[in-house]
Amino acid sequence: MKLRELSELLQLSQTTVSRALNGYPEVSEATRRRVLEAARAHGYRANVRARSLATGRAMAIGHVIPLTVRHEMVNPVFSDFIAGAGEVYAARGYDMVLSLVPDEKQAEAYHELKTKGSVDGLIVHAPAAGDKRIHLLTEIGLPFVVHGRATDALDDYSWVDMNNTRAFRRATELLLDLGHRRIALVNGLESLDFALRRRAGFEAALRARGLEPDPGLIFSDEMTEGYGHDTARALLARPDAPTAFLASSIIVAIGIRRAIEEAGLKMGRDVSVITHDDDLGYLQNRAEVPVFTATRSSVREAGRQAATILLDQIENRAEGPVHVMLEAEFILGQSTGPAPKSIQHDEAT
Amino acid sequence: MKLRELSELLQLSQTTVSRALNGYPEVSEATRRRVLEAARAHGYRANVRARSLATGRAMAIGHVIPLTVRHEMVNPVFSDFIAGAGEVYAARGYDMVLSLVPDEKQAEAYHELKTKGSVDGLIVHAPAAGDKRIHLLTEIGLPFVVHGRATDALDDYSWVDMNNTRAFRRATELLLDLGHRRIALVNGLESLDFALRRRAGFEAALRARGLEPDPGLIFSDEMTEGYGHDTARALLARPDAPTAFLASSIIVAIGIRRAIEEAGLKMGRDVSVITHDDDLGYLQNRAEVPVFTATRSSVREAGRQAATILLDQIENRAEGPVHVMLEAEFILGQSTGPAPKSIQHDEAT
DNA sequence: TCATCCGCTCAAACCGCTTTGGACGCCGCA
DNA sequence: TGCGGCGTCCAAAGCGGTTTGAGCGGATGA
Secondary structure (H helix, E strand, O other): OOHHHHHHHHOOOHHHHHHHHOOOOOOOHHHHHHHHHHHHHOOOOOOHHHHHHHHOOOOEEEEEEEEOOOOOOOOHHHHHHHHHHHHHHHHHOOEEEEEEEEHHHHHHHHHHHHHHOOOOEEEEOOOEOOOHHHHHHHHHOOOEEEEOOOOOOOOOOEEEEEOHHHHHHHHHHHHHHOOOOOEEEEEOOOOEHHHHHHHHHHHHHHHHOOOOOOHHHEEEOOOOHHHHHHHHHHHHOOOOOOOEEEEOOHHHHHHHHHHHHHOOOOEOOOEEEEEEEOOOOOOOOOOOOOOOEEEEOOHHHHHHHHHHHHHHHHHOOOOOOOEEEEOOEEEOOOOOOOOOOOOOOOOOO | OOHHHHHHHHOOOHHHHHHHHOOOOOOOHHHHHHHHHHHHHOOOOOOHHHHHHHHOOOOEEEEEEEEOOOOOOOOHHHHHHHHHHHHHHHHHOOEEEEEEEEHHHHHHHHHHHHHHOOOOEEEEOOOEOOOHHHHHHHHHOOOEEEEOOOOOOOOOOEEEEEOHHHHHHHHHHHHHHOOOOOEEEEEOOOOEHHHHHHHHHHHHHHHHOOOOOOHHHEEEOOOOHHHHHHHHHHHHOOOOOOOEEEEOOHHHHHHHHHHHHHOOOOEOOOEEEEEEEOOOOOOOOOOOOOOOEEEEOOHHHHHHHHHHHHHHHHHOOOOOOOEEEEOOEEEOOOOOOOOOOOOOOOOOO
């Protein structure tokens, strides 16, 4: 069923039918009702390609998901972010188009999205420090919202971010208050902006107490379970093993916990762990007393907000850049306790 | 830069330019080179909406991700599946459009995708037993490939599935061989087809040894870490606690492991665990000796295959339905061992 | 030498919708 | 009665490509 057929059927012009369907005032209520009725009866739906060709609006938002060169992985936090954004898109009639693009082809991908005209705007994921994509996009003139920020980016742009620095500063302070001095930071890839901010928060807290961060206790990699485990295992085998870990994601923390247990130690008693918790649907940290002490900020909520801002921007041109800073909740769980005098290595595995 | 501008610039008709760009033979090589050169120089790219309106092909594949009513979550295996499929789409010039749709609106969503013409085909995720979507789609006439299968579906259709029944049968057999008799199945939602097959494999293995499955040891829910943990904790507190667990996903298994350790028990010695492992990028089970004994099948690979089949189907109409059955590898890890005579409850938490 | 064919190119129709610029009939007002 | 204004509706011109059918000049064959 196409518009012409529907209009012939109703003995009306395409114009009138189109206007009736799209809520224009130049149509009498009686006619409009008749049109809507017929449209529903015949399951008519405007062809989205034709419509967007005519209107110039794609009614679609692009998400470009960067694939790291080393491991071509899709971070599970994207699932949740996208779930949040997807809600908003669905409610407002937009489609979501995903492109998985290797890091080095990002620039090209954006240009293509613009000139191909397949999206009205996009969400930028996983910004690096001084990310060149931001400048590129402002130049191209495609509306966008960044999930996170890019230090040093010259242009002003909209973003939704979590207060990474403060969260990690507070987490570090708690560990210091509990008497921990050798604290390992098991961070995400420090090519990414959020990881730099987390590190900054960590280091600031140490320095505020007159402690110099030990580069030998700071790690940076893709946030997998294996990375958390291997890092913690190696550290715990050292004579000067850290008494506390600060993890950048719950998946990393799960790996750390595994290493702690393999070493015959008990998390929360022998070794403390604080993690950032993105509040992923499938990996909730929400028992009566949660397993992990954590800084929690829902990435799903971030997705909702980013999507809302972007759509608003697209729909009422005028608005300037919007910044949303989400503060993480600090959740006290079972994984933290006072620093032990010395770690008791328990060889009875 | 649009086609008309480019053609004026080249002093050629739009027809010729279009043909030159799309590789039609009616253009002299000299002209083609000239056109391609100019297109590249000016960064010309065909507007995808106009093109697809003219050709009738959307150059996009839809993924409809069902949201369960109870918890609106996006399963992390989608990330990996999509990563696999996305590779193939990118290589062949297709976009991927995602819709998150509540369970009850699925049928409507498919109709809409068809009549709106925004996709050329789609991937059906998480089929239920006798899923009505399959019939609906064959009726609508939109090419599709199912990730998984739907028992009882009447129509013939293309699918890519893992041999769930065999995997869980083999896993159960190993546990039985190790002397376990009280084995708990911590399954996914049994409204979904794959979970039914896994249960069938589990029960078949038991029955083959003359054991009757105990309904009190079979669980079904959304596959979260918390579900694994809570289920295992409750079971381990019982006097007739199971000596082994069969988990439907590594996330669930991680929860089970946590409960085992909280109970002061040791996984692999006191309690055995086998899990299905989708080989997720961020939750790999791949050490020298993997943590979990597991049936492993890469969901990412499933994504690649499903995408390939779908695109082939779309591009050369002719083909009949294709079925791909992936066999899981059976990986021996640290989480299994002979059944203990009796569980030693160790209260020293 | 003339008819035919081939290689290359073009003008115009078309894809399905939106939107501009009227047209038409009817009302109220002077 | 005449005229402007309003409420409805329509024809046609886009949106930016692809594709059909035809034209045109030069080479080929009889």
